[in-house]
Amino acid sequence: MNEIITRKVLAEGVKEFAVAAPRLARARRAGQFVIVRVNETGERIPLTIADADPEAGTITLIFQEVGKSTLLLGTLQEGDRILDVVGPLGRPTHIENFGTVACLGGGIGVAPVHPIAKAMKEAGNHVIGIIGARTRDLLIMEDRMKAATSELHISTDDGSYGTHGFVTTVLEALVNEGRKIDLVVAIGPVPMMSASTKTAAKYNLPCVVSLNSIMVDGTGMCGACRVTVGGKTRFVCVDGPEFDGYQVDFVELVKRQRAYLKQEDVARRQFLEHHPGERCWETKVS
Amino acid sequence: MPREKIPRQKMPEQAPEERRRNFQEVPYGFTPELAQLEASRCIFCKKPKCIEGCPVEIDIPAFVKLIRDGDFLGAARKLKEANALPAICGRVCPQEEQCEVRCVIGIKDEPVAIGRLERFAADFERLNNLVEAPEIPPWTGKRAAVVGCGPAGLTVAGELAKLGHKVTIFEALHQPGGVLMYGIPEFRLPKAIVEAEVDYVKKLGVEIVYNAVVGRYQTVDELLAEGYDSVFLGTGAGLPYFMNIPGENLNGVYSANEYLTRSNLMRAYRFPEFDTPIAVSKKVAVLGGGNVAMDAARTALRLGADEVHIVYRRSRNEMPARIEEIHHAEEEGIQFQLLTNPTEILGDDQGWVKGMKCIRMELGEPDGSGRRRPVPIPGSEFLMEVDTVVVSIGNGANPLVPQTTPGLETNKWGNIIADKNTAATSKPGVYAGGDIVIGAATVILAMGAGKVAARAMHRYMMGIPEPAPEPEAPPAA
Ligand SMILES: Cc1cc2nc3c(=O)[nH]c(=O)nc-3n(C[C@H](O)[C@H](O)[C@H](O)COP(=O)(O)OP(=O)(O)OC[C@H]3O[C@@H](n4cnc5c(N)ncnc54)[C@H](O)[C@@H]3O)c2cc1C
Ligand SMILES: Cc1cc2nc3c(=O)[nH]c(=O)nc-3n(C[C@H](O)[C@H](O)[C@H](O)COP(=O)(O)OP(=O)(O)OC[C@H]3O[C@@H](n4cnc5c(N)ncnc54)[C@H](O)[C@@H]3O)c2cc1C
Ligand code: SF4
Ligand code: FES
Numbered sequence: 099m100n101e102i103i104t105r106k107v108l109a110e111g112v113k114e115f116a117v118a119a120p121r122l123a124r125a126r127r128a129g130q131f132v133i134v135r136v137n138e139t140g141e142r143i144p145l146t147i148a149d150a151d152p153e154a155g156t157i158t159l160i161f162q163e164v165g166k167s168t169l170l171l172g173t174l175q176e177g178d179r180i181l182d183v184v185g186p187l188g189r190p191t192h193i194e195n196f197g198t199v200a201c202l203g204g205g206i207g208v209a210p211v212h213p214i215a216k217a218m219k220e221a222g223n224h225v226i227g228i229i230g231a232r233t234r235d236l237l238i239m240e241d242r243m244k245a246a247t248s249e250l251h252i253s254t255d256d257g258s259y260g261t262h263g264f265v266t267t268v269l270e271a272l273v274n275e276g277r278k279i280d281l282v283v284a285i286g287p288v289p290m291m292s293a294s295t296k297t298a299a300k301y302n303l304p305c306v307v308s309l310n311s312i313m314v315d316g317t318g319m320c321g322a323c324r325v326t327v328g329g330k331t332r333f334v335c336v337d338g339p340e341f342d343g344y345q346v347d348f349v350e351l352v353k354r355q356r357a358y359l360k361q362e363d364v365a366r367r368q369f370l371e372h373h374p375g376e377r378c379w380e381t382k383v384s
Numbered sequence: 385m386p387r388e389k390i391p392r393q394k395m396p397e398q399a400p401e402e403r404r405r406n407f408q409e410v411p412y413g414f415t416p417e418l419a420q421l422e423a424s425r426c427i428f429c430k431k432p433k434c435i436e437g438c439p440v441e442i443d444i445p446a447f448v449k450l451i452r453d454g455d456f457l458g459a460a461r462k463l464k465e466a467n468a469l470p471a472i473c474g475r476v477c478p479q480e481e482q483c484e485v486r487c488v489i490g491i492k493d494e495p496v497a498i499g500r501l502e503r504f505a506a507d508f509e510r511l512n513n514l515v516e517a518p519e520i521p522p523w524t525g526k527r528a529a530v531v532g533c534g535p536a537g538l539t540v541a542g543e544l545a546k547l548g549h550k551v552t553i554f555e556a557l558h559q560p561g562g563v564l565m566y567g568i569p570e571f572r573l574p575k576a577i578v579e580a581e582v583d584y585v586k587k588l589g590v591e592i593v594y595n596a597v598v599g600r601y602q603t604v605d606e607l608l609a610e611g612y613d614s615v616f617l618g619t620g621a622g623l624p625y626f627m628n629i630p631g632e633n634l635n636g637v638y639s640a641n642e643y644l645t646r647s648n649l650m651r652a653y654r655f656p657e658f659d660t661p662i663a664v665s666k667k668v669a670v671l672g673g674g675n676v677a678m679d680a681a682r683t684a685l686r687l688g689a690d691e692v693h694i695v696y697r698r699s700r701n702e703m704p705a706r707i708e709e710i711h712h713a714e715e716e717g718i719q720f721q722l723l724t725n726p727t728e729i730l731g732d733d734q735g736w737v738k739g740m741k742c743i744r745m746e747l748g749e750p751d752g753s754g755r756r757r758p759v760p761i762p763g764s765e766f767l768m769e770v771d772t773v774v775v776s777i778g779n780g781a782n783p784l785v786p787q788t789t790p791g792l793e794t795n796k797w798g799n800i801i802a803d804k805n806t807a808a809t810s811k812p813g814v815y816a817g818g819d820i821v822i823g824a825a826t827v828i829l830a831m832g833a834g835k836v837a838a839r840a841m842h843r844y845m846m847g848i849p850e851p852a853p854e855p856e857a858p859p860a861a
Contacts, residue, residue, distance in 0.1 A: 125600070365659060
């Protein structure tokens with residue numbers, strides 16, 4: 099169990115693992131995540147189950163190397179095992195035939211939005227995919243998102259590919275063209291989810307976001323993941339990760355995500371000292 | 385020396401000024417001489433009252449006598465007839481309200497130090513590698529699943545294995561022990577002891593599957609369909625309560641569960657050698673007056689805080705923590721703000737705690753719990769300057785298993801309803817015990833429930849009819 103069957107580099111600092119976890123591959127639903135711990139001294143970090151193959155008994159994890167734990171995970175090779183993988187955690191996405199669903203994925207957020215787009219399409223929805231990245235080289239999963247959606251739109255912040263602008267720029271353009279959208283699902287960095295909610299609100303579209311708060315156990319035992327939704331405290335790991343974007347206190351979430359910046363910086367620097375060049379020696383292969 | 389002249393023996397322990405900055409266990413334990421001296425204070429009553437106070441009915445005079453006579457291994461074996469985890473219970477049981485409070489010596493003098501003696505005998509056996517796994521009878525052909533690897537689950541698993549059943553424990557976390565591992569700190573219960581007890585259960589043939597969150601990874605119905613003949617639910621009380629006051633989601637506010645889990649289970653006190661971070665604090669306020677609050681406060685001190693305050697809304701007499709723990713905390717320099725209730729946590733513009741508004745309380749009429757209700761004194765508001773707040777006001781039941789198990793009844797607090805005499809739930813073949821049934825309680829009560837459940841599960845799986853429910857029904861054997 100937990101063996102890395104395949105390992106790919108999707109973009110600079112973005113890796114994809116297919117991990118052997120047969121029961122998880124069967125049990126998981128779109129929108130759920132796992133918590134992994136790389137080794138005995140490791141911390142527990144949540145990662146969305148980006149896809150699963152029940153036949154092969156594998157789940158797909160796609161992660162961006164942003165700090166010590168994700169960098170360490172990235173050093174694992176095919177045949178290595180991830181020490182702990184626990185899941186599927188969180189409530190599955192509410193899948194239903196809404197009509198037309200716009201699935202927005204920003205940066206690494208494309209990975210978690212992918213299974214939702216796929217499930218929404220399977221449920222009979224017309225799925226408009228809108229994915230974006232800072233620049234063309236950082237865009238991931240374009241082919242898979244094409245397959246998972248009914249139509250795919252792309253944006254880059256610098257205009258190097260697709261629409262020049264943000265995923266919200268594309269969403270707004272589509273609405274202005276007169277496209278009828280019944281539900282927006284937006285996943286990415288908090289500013290992107292907050293902006294998507296604002297855009298959706300402008301046109302009165304319901305908007306679901308998937309929150310990435312700091313977690314420890316992922317079972318509702320610690321409360322590290324708490325967020326304010328509709329004025330009430332909720333635990334992302336058991337009450338979420340998806341919530342009505344209109345109700346989420348994004349300002350608080352951003353602050354809570356920054357709780358350990360100092361310690362994270364120490365850990366990352368220490369790691370890079372011992373693994374010089376860890377982030378740049380591999381180049382994109384697919 | 386005549387028996388009456390021997391005072392209750394103290395355990396040698398680390399000096400407060402030394403131990404407040406390290407995570408090593410506080411008491412060193414009795415030496416053989418001290419243990420024998422203490423044991424000789426017992427008068428071996430014909431009708432020992434202490435046994436009545438022990439939830440698992442250890443034959444206390446018998447094991448104490450064995451210690452007095454120098455047969456330490458015999459004492460350990462005697463303990464284990466009734467209690468599989470004596471090294472743990474000797475350390476964490478509230479003896480002052482269980483066995484020791486009933487000791488007749490305690491009427492005129494201080495009671496026999498039963499807990500310390502229990503700990504001594506169990507440590508003697510373990511440290512001298514004299515622990516022996518009993519002979520396991522041939523397989524009965526039955527399988528049992530145990531959900532949760534806390535003291536309740538470990539007890540059920542051990543008892544069922546000794547009866548010849550195959551047992552698998554499913555544990556949500558990556559380590560065994562439940563609260564023993566993630567909640568109670570190293571300086572009060574060394575993790576090596578918990579590991580040794582878990583090893584013992586494994587030696588009995590019990591298999592432990594980690595990272596298995598029942599309800600998500602697999603449901604109780606799936607376990608029953610996949611060849612388990614009965615299921616025990618020992619999932620504990622792991623849902624932290626918050627105060628519901630403004631500012632509780634500021635950075636630097638923790639539940640005690642999170643604070644202790646980061647420090648104990650994830651070893652954040654050894655950051656950056658271990659990757660999990662924890663707040664670096666100067667002034668910490670811990671809200672609550674139970675064992676959990678004492679553990680959180682003493683942990684904060686050991687993590688390097690300059691000042692640690694326990695903030696509790698009633699007075700010292702009402703504090704639910706063990707006297708020994710309050711005493712240890714005080715010795716280490718924890719400050720007590722009694723009859724004080726927080727009303728708001730204040731933050732800076734970056735979302736970090738910078739202070740806490742409190743109000744003084746006075747005790748009014750007794751409330752439902754029989755304790756005098758604290759009422760705020762108008763106009764007594766004041767500000768405490770703190771940078772970390774640990775909320776330690778109790779835990780509720782985690783709803784995950786009940787939510788995903790049709791036919792499993794819970795009460796209005798979400799606790800699973802189980803029969804007192806059999807631990808049977810409303811769902812056939814499914815049993816429950818420990819904190820998930822009775823709410824946050826004690827290790828020994830969780831173990832007691834585990835024993836009851838194991839006997840009933842054995843009868844259920846083997847098709848033996850339930851004995852008539854007499855209050856003092858002898859164990860089926
Ligand atoms: C439900 C959920 C699903 C997620 N799915 C993905 C995914 O599919 N791919 C992906 O790349 N990332 C995902 N993340 C984010 C990922 O967990 C963090 O990037 C990772 O924990 C960073 O750890 P680090 O040590 O590498 O970086 P650090 O330097 O420790 O942290 C970088 C930032 O990540 C966040 N973070 C740190 N520790 C944790 C933690 N224990 N739990 C959650 N966030 C933390 C903090 O905001 C921090 O500022 C998800 C997060 C959540 C909550
Ligand atoms: C900080 C602290 C200090 C304490 N001090 C004392 C003390 O000094 N003396 C004393 O007697 N008592 C003390 N207690 C109380 C005592 O620890 C508990 O009463 C006891 O541990 C309860 O045992 P349990 O087996 O019912 O549950 P727990 O010990 O809580 O174990 C439950 C286990 O089930 C697992 N679990 C939960 N949900 C699932 C799921 N869905 N699937 C799989 N596994 C799951 C959990 O991860 C956990 O490992 C303390 C408690 C705390 C928190
Ligand atoms: S198990 Fe607890 S109550 Fe029983 S004898 Fe030991 S310390 Fe006393
Ligand atoms: S991560 Fe601990 S409660 Fe959500």
